Amino acid sequence: MFKHIFCxxxxxxxxxxxxxxxxxxxxxxxxxVDDLGYGDLSCQGGTDIQTPNIDQLFEKGMKFKQFYxxxxxxxxxxxxxxxxxxxxxxxxxxxxxxxxxxxxxxxKEDAITLPSLLKKAGYKTAIIGKWHLGLESPNxxxxxxxxxxxxxxxxxxxxxxxxxxxxxxxxxxxNEAIEPEGHATDIFxxxxxxxxxxxxxxxxxxxxxxxxxxxxxxxxxPEDWLNKVVAREKQISEKRAKNVAFVEHLDNGIGRVxxxxxxxxxxxxxxIIFSSDNGGHLPSEASNGNLRGGKQDMYEGGIRVxxxxxxxxxxxxxxxxxxLALTMDIYPTLCEIAGVEVRHQIxxxxxxxxxxxxxxxxxxxxxxxxxxxxxxxxxxxxxAVRYGEYKLVQNTPFEPMQLFNLETDPREQIPLDPExxxxxxxRFKLSQHIRGAGSIPWQK
Numbered sequence: 001m002f003k004h005i006f007c008x009x010x011x012x013x014x015x016x017x018x019x020x021x022x023x024x025x026x027x028x029x030x031x032x033v034d035d036l037g038y039g040d041l042s043c044q045g046g047t048d049i050q051t052p053n054i055d056q057l058f059e060k061g062m063k064f065k066q067f068y069x070x071x072x073x074x075x076x077x078x079x080x081x082x083x084x085x086x087x088x089x090x091x092x093x094x095x096x097x098x099x100x101x102x103x104x105x106x107x108k109e110d111a112i113t114l115p116s117l118l119k120k121a122g123y124k125t126a127i128i129g130k131w132h133l134g135l136e137s138p139n140x141x142x143x144x145x146x147x148x149x150x151x152x153x154x155x156x157x158x159x160x161x162x163x164x165x166x167x168x169x170x171x172x173x174x175n176e177a178i179e180p181e182g183h184a185t186d187i188f189x190x191x192x193x194x195x196x197x198x199x200x201x202x203x204x205x206x207x208x209x210x211x212x213x214x215x216x217x218x219x220x221x222p223e224d225w226l227n228k229v230v231a232r233e234k235q236i237s238e239k240r241a242k243n244v245a246f247v248e249h250l251d252n253g254i255g256r257v258x259x260x261x262x263x264x265x266x267x268x269x270x271x272i273i274f275s276s277d278n279g280g281h282l283p284s285e286a287s288n289g290n291l292r293g294g295k296q297d298m299y300e301g302g303i304r305v306x307x308x309x310x311x312x313x314x315x316x317x318x319x320x321x322x323x324l325a326l327t328m329d330i331y332p333t334l335c336e337i338a339g340v341e342v343r344h345q346i347x348x349x350x351x352x353x354x355x356x357x358x359x360x361x362x363x364x365x366x367x368x369x370x371x372x373x374x375x376x377x378x379x380x381x382x383x384a385v386r387y388g389e390y391k392l393v394q395n396t397p398f399e400p401m402q403l404f405n406l407e408t409d410p411r412e413q414i415p416l417d418p419e420x421x422x423x424x425x426x427r428f429k430l431s432q433h434i435r436g437a438g439s440i441p442w443q444k
Contacts, residue, residue, distance in 0.1 A: 029257075029270055032078070033250060041306055048235075049247060062355060071278060082144070091440055093442050098168060124148075149173070183220075200265065280301070281295045326348070328347055329362075331346060336352045386406075391403070403426060
């Protein structure tokens with residue numbers, strides 16, 4: 001009998017200790033927006049746009065001034081976020097689409113995803129919003145480590161109110177097709193709020209990946225938001241007014257999610273990361289500030305994205321750093337914070353020391369950007385490499401490579417002499433990355 005009682009007490013104590021340990025780990029909320037321009041936040045210098053909620057995040061945390069999306073477009077960057085690897089190293093060099101003849105990626109089935117590892121550390125895992133890494137088994141969110149999925153499987157929505165793509169309904173609650181009503185941005189915000197409110201009643205920490213479709217085209221802000229911008233900003237074009245209203249509506253949704261965290265008391269121990277999957281879409285009159293180019297470009301405007309990390313009492317507010325960082329670095333950073341060891345090969349680098357205010361060198365590595373695409377790209381790849389202050393750029397598959405010094409020429413206007421050792425060294429580094437990725441299939 002005493003042995004039985006002892007076993008019960010020991011088991012209860014063990015469960016209590018595990019529960020307490022889990023509760024001490026921070027909740028994690030990664031907010032990834034779609035095609036946000038580098039200059040399309042008021043805290044980033046936007047003069048015709050008002051984004052008070054995202055601005056508050058930048059006030060409360062550490063801003064990365066040299067943070068890069070892993071690609072110029074959606075799917076590859078999302079693959080890097082969830083695997084910690086370059087996108088072409090996990091089979092996603094380009095955009096995954098409905099039509100197989102125009103789909104340029106297939107996520108490696110043996111890739112170890114971030115939610116899979118965080119589950120080992122006791123986390124409940126959820127994705128709300130845009131997935132864009134597969135439309136069918138085995139590459140659906142619930143099969144790739146997420147306990148809960150409420151969102152959109154596909155790439156872009158043809159309409160933010162009907163939520164269809166090529167006439168297909170890709171809205172899901174886990175594996176079940178659903179037909180929610182309303183603007184997609186409002187829907188995703190509502191679902192995130194519901195998840196946060198439900199999570200406050202559990203002892204397990206959660207990882208919430210909140211991936212908005214906005215402000216990806218078609219630019220469709222609710223009418224009341226557009227009317228407000230038109231009345232306030234008399235000097236801007238109709239197209240620009242729509243883009244501004246679209247981002248401001250998104251900012252409002254993010255603000256509602258942050259309020260839910262605060263009102264539930266969970267903001268005290270929640271790490272929040274805000275970033276974008278690539279730069280702003282120039283034909284939609286997004287603003288990338290003083291950077292050259294935009295979405296689909298290998299110039300800075302296509303890949304440098306506004307990014308901030310917020311964590312009360314752990315990350316000093318109103319701070320910024322110049323450290324080079326990429327989307328794929330989020331994976332090892334979160335694993336280190338969650339206390340889970342990464343035992344397999346990845347390409348990302350943990351930024352935890354930087355977030356703690358310690359000295360950390362992150363620009364002593366060459367980092368690579370690539371994209372494979374059909375259409376006028378003819379299924380070919382184009383590339384960029386950054387190493388220190390130097391950047392080698394090929395902005396389409398049909399252009400020669402150019403070398404820039406971002407320290408002296410941040411606008412990438414003055415190509416350096418290609419007949420130099422530096423140019424050859426950068427080109428050789430790229431060739432070795434291409435060799436490494438060459439063995440990775442990207443089709444079914």
